[in-house]
Amino acid sequence: MDEEEEFRYAIAGYIGLSEILKMLEAQDRKFNEILERLEKHDKLIEEVLLKLKSHDERFEAHDRKFNEILEEIRIIEKEMANLSRRVEVTIGSMGRRWGRDLEKMVYEIFEEGLIERRIEVERIRKFKYVDADGSITGVKGKTIDVDILATDDRLYIIEVKSRAEMDHVNALIDKARYIENILKHRVDKILIIAVNIDSDALDYARRIGIDVLYENVV
Numbered sequence: 001m002d003e004e005e006e007f008r009y010a011i012a013g014y015i016g017l018s019e020i021l022k023m024l025e026a027q028d029r030k031f032n033e034i035l036e037r038l039e040k041h042d043k044l045i046e047e048v049l050l051k052l053k054s055h056d057e058r059f060e061a062h063d064r065k066f067n068e069i070l071e072e073i074r075i076i077e078k079e080m081a082n083l084s085r086r087v088e089v090t091i092g093s094m095g096r097r098w099g100r101d102l103e104k105m106v107y108e109i110f111e112e113g114l115i116e117r118r119i120e121v122e123r124i125r126k127f128k129y130v131d132a133d134g135s136i137t138g139v140k141g142k143t144i145d146v147d148i149l150a151t152d153d154r155l156y157i158i159e160v161k162s163r164a165e166m167d168h169v170n171a172l173i174d175k176a177r178y179i180e181n182i183l184k185h186r187v188d189k190i191l192i193i194a195v196n197i198d199s200d201a202l203d204y205a206r207r208i209g210i211d212v213l214y215e216n217v218v
Contacts, residue, residue: 103147103160110193113213117191124149124158129182136178144182146175154188155179163218164194166201169210 107114107121114121127148134140147158157179159172169192176187190210197214205212 106160106193110213119149123151136181144175144178155185156189156191157187158191161194164192164197164201166204169201169205
């Protein structure tokens with residue numbers, strides 16, 4: 001092969017290599033463009049994820065707020081129910097109408113306090129005794145009327161009042177003594193439940209060991 005032919009081959013080889021290099025450069029550019037597009041897509045995805053996270057947090061905040069509102073509504077409903085019972089009790093007491101239904105409402109109003117004292121309302125019974133010959137009370141035909149609860153060999157007497165006064169406290173002490181004589185069992189606890197109670201009656205009851213559940217001191 002002469003020098004001229006070798007030169008032509010060399011030139012052709014150089015040209016071919018140059019073309020290949022250009023093609024590789026073009027491929028590199030395309031690859032870089034693809035990478036840039038992928039990076040943009042990644043950023044877009046990150047932005048979308050951030051927005052979704054933000055939306056999730058907002059939804060969670062809304063859920064929490066909604067649950068808080070529901071709880072507030074439940075509390076208000078309970079308070080309104082108690083208030084309604086108190087109104088009925090007040091109206092009933094004003095009319096001197098103190099029946100078993102009203103007593104039941106009072107028990108419901110003071111349910112939490114009774115639960116704390118481990119007193120089960122459904123086990124409370126009405127106790128009524130007529131002292132025909134006066135041997136218990138000293139007064140013939142006197143009626144003893146009070147709520148009692150007997151549980152675990154313990155005896156409780158309970159008096160429910162729309163308004164408890166000093167005379168009611170003294171009368172309840174007498175009732176406790178009468179019941180001990182009638183049932184031949186010691187009274188372990190005396191409880192007054194009152195929507196309203198006079199301050200002097202409250203102080204006196206506490207001093208002599210009578211438990212008191214009340215709404216208002218008057």
